[in-house]
Amino acid sequence: MHNLSTKKVFALFVIFGWILLIVADRVDELRVYQGATIAITTLAIASIIILTGYSGQVSLGHGAFLAIGAYAAALSQTYWQSPFWFTLLMSVIVTSLIGFILGFAAGRLSGPYLAGTTLALAVGLPTLANQFTFLGGETGLVYDAGNPPARFGEDFTLYKWFFWISAFVVLIAMFLIRNLLHSRYGRTWKALRANPTAAQLCGINVAQSKILAFTISAGAAGLSGALLGMISIVAPSAFPLSLSFTLITGAVLAGVTSLAGSMLGAVILVVIPEIAEVISTSLGESEKVISNLPGFIVSVLLILTVLFSPNGPAESIRKRREHHQKAKH
Amino acid sequence: MISLRRNKKSVLFASVVTSVALAASVVPANAETGVSSSEIKLGITVPMTGIAAPGYNKVAPAMKAYFDYLNANGGIYGRKVNLIIKDDRYIPQEAINKTNELILKDRVFALVGQLGTANNLAIASKVRLGSRKIPSIGVLTGFSGFADKKKYPTTFMSFPSYAAEGRIIGTYINENLASKTVCLVSQNDDFGTDAAKGFTAAGVKFAEHVKYVSGTQSSATAQVWIGKLVAAKCEVVVLMTVSSATAPVLAVANAAGYKPQWILGSVGSDTTTLKLSLAPAGIPAAQAAALFNGAIGLSFAPDPSDTADEYVKLFREVNANYNKGVEFDNNVAIGMNYALVVAQALRAAGTSPTRAKLIKAMETKGSTFASIGYSPMGWTATSHAGHSAFWFGKFNLAGELKPLDAARTLYTTDNNATQPVTKTTAKRAALPAKGIPTNS
Numbered sequence: 001m002h003n004l005s006t007k008k009v010f011a012l013f014v015i016f017g018w019i020l021l022i023v024a025d026r027v028d029e030l031r032v033y034q035g036a037t038i039a040i041t042t043l044a045i046a047s048i049i050i051l052t053g054y055s056g057q058v059s060l061g062h063g064a065f066l067a068i069g070a071y072a073a074a075l076s077q078t079y080w081q082s083p084f085w086f087t088l089l090m091s092v093i094v095t096s097l098i099g100f101i102l103g104f105a106a107g108r109l110s111g112p113y114l115a116g117t118t119l120a121l122a123v124g125l126p127t128l129a130n131q132f133t134f135l136g137g138e139t140g141l142v143y144d145a146g147n148p149p150a151r152f153g154e155d156f157t158l159y160k161w162f163f164w165i166s167a168f169v170v171l172i173a174m175f176l177i178r179n180l181l182h183s184r185y186g187r188t189w190k191a192l193r194a195n196p197t198a199a200q201l202c203g204i205n206v207a208q209s210k211i212l213a214f215t216i217s218a219g220a221a222g223l224s225g226a227l228l229g230m231i232s233i234v235a236p237s238a239f240p241l242s243l244s245f246t247l248i249t250g251a252v253l254a255g256v257t258s259l260a261g262s263m264l265g266a267v268i269l270v271v272i273p274e275i276a277e278v279i280s281t282s283l284g285e286s287e288k289v290i291s292n293l294p295g296f297i298v299s300v301l302l303i304l305t306v307l308f309s310p311n312g313p314a315e316s317i318r319k320r321r322e323h324h325q326k327a328k329h
Numbered sequence: 330m331i332s333l334r335r336n337k338k339s340v341l342f343a344s345v346v347t348s349v350a351l352a353a354s355v356v357p358a359n360a361e362t363g364v365s366s367s368e369i370k371l372g373i374t375v376p377m378t379g380i381a382a383p384g385y386n387k388v389a390p391a392m393k394a395y396f397d398y399l400n401a402n403g404g405i406y407g408r409k410v411n412l413i414i415k416d417d418r419y420i421p422q423e424a425i426n427k428t429n430e431l432i433l434k435d436r437v438f439a440l441v442g443q444l445g446t447a448n449n450l451a452i453a454s455k456v457r458l459g460s461r462k463i464p465s466i467g468v469l470t471g472f473s474g475f476a477d478k479k480k481y482p483t484t485f486m487s488f489p490s491y492a493a494e495g496r497i498i499g500t501y502i503n504e505n506l507a508s509k510t511v512c513l514v515s516q517n518d519d520f521g522t523d524a525a526k527g528f529t530a531a532g533v534k535f536a537e538h539v540k541y542v543s544g545t546q547s548s549a550t551a552q553v554w555i556g557k558l559v560a561a562k563c564e565v566v567v568l569m570t571v572s573s574a575t576a577p578v579l580a581v582a583n584a585a586g587y588k589p590q591w592i593l594g595s596v597g598s599d600t601t602t603l604k605l606s607l608a609p610a611g612i613p614a615a616q617a618a619a620l621f622n623g624a625i626g627l628s629f630a631p632d633p634s635d636t637a638d639e640y641v642k643l644f645r646e647v648n649a650n651y652n653k654g655v656e657f658d659n660n661v662a663i664g665m666n667y668a669l670v671v672a673q674a675l676r677a678a679g680t681s682p683t684r685a686k687l688i689k690a691m692e693t694k695g696s697t698f699a700s701i702g703y704s705p706m707g708w709t710a711t712s713h714a715g716h717s718a719f720w721f722g723k724f725n726l727a728g729e730l731k732p733l734d735a736a737r738t739l740y741t742t743d744n745n746a747t748q749p750v751t752k753t754t755a756k757r758a759a760l761p762a763k764g765i766p767t768n769s
Contacts, residue, residue: 030433130517130542138518138543139421139447142454158457159433233451238422291378291416 006179017171024163033159033231034270039166040227041266043173045250046259047220050177052248053257054186055213056193057106058115061122062221063244068125069095069222070229070238071135074143079134084145088169091226092219099218103211122244126236140235143226162231173223178259180216189213242295249302255312272297361683363438369405369675369682372413372431374452375444375469379418380544384572384602384660385444388469389414391664392442392671394652395644395764399668402765405675412668413437419444419543421451428452432463439464439687442487442667446470446520447543449484458483464687466674467667467715471596472519473526476707476714476744483684485691485708486715487667488595489629489744491520491569495527496746497719498567498592498627502533506590512537512563514554514570514578524569524594527746537561546574548610551581559587569594576606579620591624595719598626600728601633601658622726625733627719630701633662634729640666640701643764666701673698673766697758699766703739704755714744718753 004012024032044066051057072094073087082090102121106114129135148161180186188209191199200206225239232238246269254265276293283289309316363370375389376382389412396410404410413435415427424445431437440463443449449468452458453475458465459482466485468475473490475481502511511533515521517540528535539554555578558566566589568575575597582588597603600621607617631638636645644665648657655661675682677690677698695708700716707714718739722730741753761767 028433030429033429033433127542139450144454147460158461231455232422232425233455235421235447235451237420237447240422291418 009178010175013171013175017167020167021164024160024167029157029159032157032163036159036163036166036227036231038263038266038270039163039170040224040231041247041250041269042263043170043220043224043227044247045254045262045265046174046177047217047224048247048251049254049256049259049262050181050189050220051213051217052251053255053259054181054193055189055210055217056196057210057213058111059118059217059244060115060248061118061120061241061244062217062247063239063241064118064121064125065095065099065218065221066225066228066243067236067239068098068218069225070143070234071129071141072222073226074141074229074234075134077143078141087143088223088226091222095222095225096215096219099222100211100215102218103214106210106214119241119244122239122241126239129236136235138236140233140238143229143234145230159231165230166227169223169227173220174259174262177216177220181259185209185212246298249298252305253301253312258312261312268301269298272301361438361681362436364408364682367408368411369408370411370413370435370437371439371441371671372415372428372435372437373440373442373444374415374417374424374427374431374448375442376419377414377416379416379420380546380573381419381445381571383605384599384658385419387655387658387660388442388444388664390655391644391648391652391661392668395647395665395668396672397651398647399672399765402763405672406680410672410675412441417445417448419448421445421447424448425451425455428456432456432461438682439466439671439684441466441671442469442664444469446472446491446523447518449475450519453481453484462684462688464684464691466671466687466691469663469667470520471715472523473714473744473746474519474523476712478711478713481713483688485695485713487663487670487706489702489704489716489719490527490714490746491523491594491596492527492530492746493717493742493744494595494627494719495524495529495569496531496742497527497740497750498594499528499531499533500740500750501625501627501721502565502567502592503531506565509564509590510536510562511565511567512539512558512561512589513567514539514541514558514574515568516540516570516574517542520596521569527742528567530746531750535567537563541570541574543571546571546577548577548581551577554578555581555585555587558582558589559585563589565590565592567592567594568597570597572597572599572602572606576603577610579603580607580610580612583620591621593621593624593626593724595626595628598624598628598724598730599659600724600730601656602660604728618726618728621724621728624724625721626724626730627721628730629703629716629719630659630662630666631703632722632730633658634727639760643760644701647764662701669764669766670698670700670706673768676766676768679769694768698768699758699760701757703737703757704741704753705757707744712744717741717744718755 069091073091076082076090077087130137148156192209250265250269254261273294280289280293373389377386393412396412400409417424417427449470464483467487471488471491473492475484475486513535604614604617635641644662645657674691677694678687691708692710696705702716704716704718718741720737720739721733739753740750742748742750
């Protein structure tokens with residue numbers, strides 16, 4: 001097996017982006033909106049893959065970083081009237097900074113203690129918005145990407161505009177993350193995840209590596225949070241605890257060590273409510289069924305994945321194929 | 330190490346999956362979205378489950394029941410009205426998601442009776458109903474801002490504004506309870522802020538103002554609130570709260586032996602809903618009624634127990650025939666009433682309705698539509714305000730709101746509560762025969 005050069009990977013990303021734009025032009029608005037959601041969720045799952053899949057640190061509260069990113073972007077727009085691109089940059093800077101600070105705690109904590117700390121963050125953080133009026137309370141803050149440029153024509157809808165922004169930003173972010181994970185930092189994190197003691201004996205600074213992983217993961221999550229705020233709202237209700245669990249589920253379903261799988265995880269998360277609706281409609285449209293079925297399906301999938309394919313279906317398929325090839329030889 | 334060939338294959342696989350998911354459907358354009366030769370499709374998001382569901386979950390089915398009654402009587406120029414109901418759990422983010430589903434997937438003609446201040450604000454800002462020219466008829470919130478046509482060009486209010494309600498209650502306090510220590514419990518969002526604007530305009534100063542975050546209301550939090558009210562020695566407590574907050578406040582206060590003069594805002598004072606909300610706390614309906622017996626309340630419409638009222642009488646009949654097994658209350662009456670209002674708006678939009686025609690019809694004829702409120706709605710070309718007048722009453726042991734004066738005096742101020750409160754002799758339009766509109 002050989003590695004593709006960065007140039008070739010870049011070309012692949014450009015081609016993929018081009019395909020997405022062509023497809024977005026030919027589908028209805030609902031699919032375009034779902035496409036934007038998939039793109040944003042992909043980046044959010046990727047942020048978990050950096051942290052958990054590579055550096056081996058478990059975060060149960062990544063939704064909090066999404067919230068911080070969204071609020072950072074919205075605040076810079078509301079109070080500084082910053083241009084949209086700058087608000088995205090602010091979301092990355094602020095969440096990275098907070099991730100860096102939390103990384104120090106992460107350096108001292110591991111396993112359930114770290115998971116508990118991040119969980120507490122996700123529980124407590126969104127409620128802060130209700131304590132400080134400048135955060136907009138339950139209604140939240142207005143965060144707006146503006147209308148699509150007039151030169152795109154009247155048929156260029158708002159959701160297509162959201163999709164273009166999301167796809168463009170996420171493709172760039174994913175390209176950068178992919179390169180980072182294939183650099184020595186990625187290898188260092190994997191060594192750290194496999195055996196921290198052995199990694200330390202090899203001269204890896206464990207604490208420093210953990211802090212770096214936390215910082216970059218938080219930055220990616222913050223950026224996805226800002227994009228989420230763009231298509232939805234920047235308010236506590238947009239970042240419930242269930243968001244963190246959903247993202248982890250997406251990462252596990254896709255295979256927590258597979259960056260490309262993050263897209264598959266995002267597609268599954270977006271498609272599940274549609275499947276749930278079809279099932280609940282056939283069951284007689286009980287409101288309780290409609291409201292709870294998506295969560296139920298996600299939970300069942302999570303349990304099944306952990307039981308039968310703990311590293312994700314993609315990893316299982318690969319192992320099975322390798323096993324098959326070995327058997328042939 | 331992750332193999333890049335595997336990575337490449339995964340990227341391609343994910344690309345195909347995404348493309349297929351995106352390309353799953355292409356919908357052809359229609360002459361007007363949501364209108365066919367046989368049907369007009371409307372949509373609503375309401376809390377059908379979740380903390381605010383008790384009571385509010387009756388609004389949309391009541392609307393549907395009225396539309397079923399209307400459809401059985403010819404519909405709108407022969408078209409059946411199809412109301413699609415989505416559960417937003419009273420969460421703004423969910424309201425956005427579900428409204429998007431209604432617009433993008435179900436392709437409704439208009440939104441009707443969208444419930445909740447925070448939800449409607451979230452929808453207006455993110456779904457951008459105004460710039461997309463999607464009508465939202467009779468939003469079920471009294472947030473005064475929605476009357477602003479420039480900011481919300483396609484949104485039409487139904488209730489009197491919270492600001493007006495605040496000023497009217499404030500004026501009542503000034504005139505009748507000025508010597509008492511007055512306190513307020515309100516929701517910590519635009520619902521509460523809007524009402525506070527009215528109280529400020531009336532010059533009322535609260536010894537204690539308890540603000541709660543929507544969704545946190547429970548017996549446990551109510552104990553904290555009551556503690557604050559007792560500490561401030563409040564003799565009069567105004568509750569600008571939803572029913573799910575009003576209920577624990579009354580129950581906890583009663584258990585603590587705290588008995589101030591309650592003034593229940595119109596939002597959270599439906600006694601059937603309060604009884605339902607108190608049941609899980611082990612308080613049977615008979616005891617529950619005693620909790621709000623003697624409380625002062627106000628309403629812009631008749632009490633649901635007022636069977637002499639022609640609107641109440643009709644809606645009770647429709648409820649008995651098309652919404653079987655559901656106890657008639659304010660939520661049912663409100664749901665059916667705004668379905669009736671929507672029916673008139675659809676008729677006024679003509680035989681070939683478009684969204685633009687619908688909006689124009691509401692702006693030019695809306696103030697003449699028959700509606701249960703004692704004062705006409707303020708829909709004009711410059712304002713989209715709802716009803717504007719309240720009457721005061723006192724709750725009895727049966728949970729009925731009985732007028733404080735035999736004449737049922739109506740009090741009014743402007744939508745933004747900038748004008749002093751005055752008495753009004755406003756008259757509402759008569760109910761169309763059998764409740765089936767024939768306007769054009």
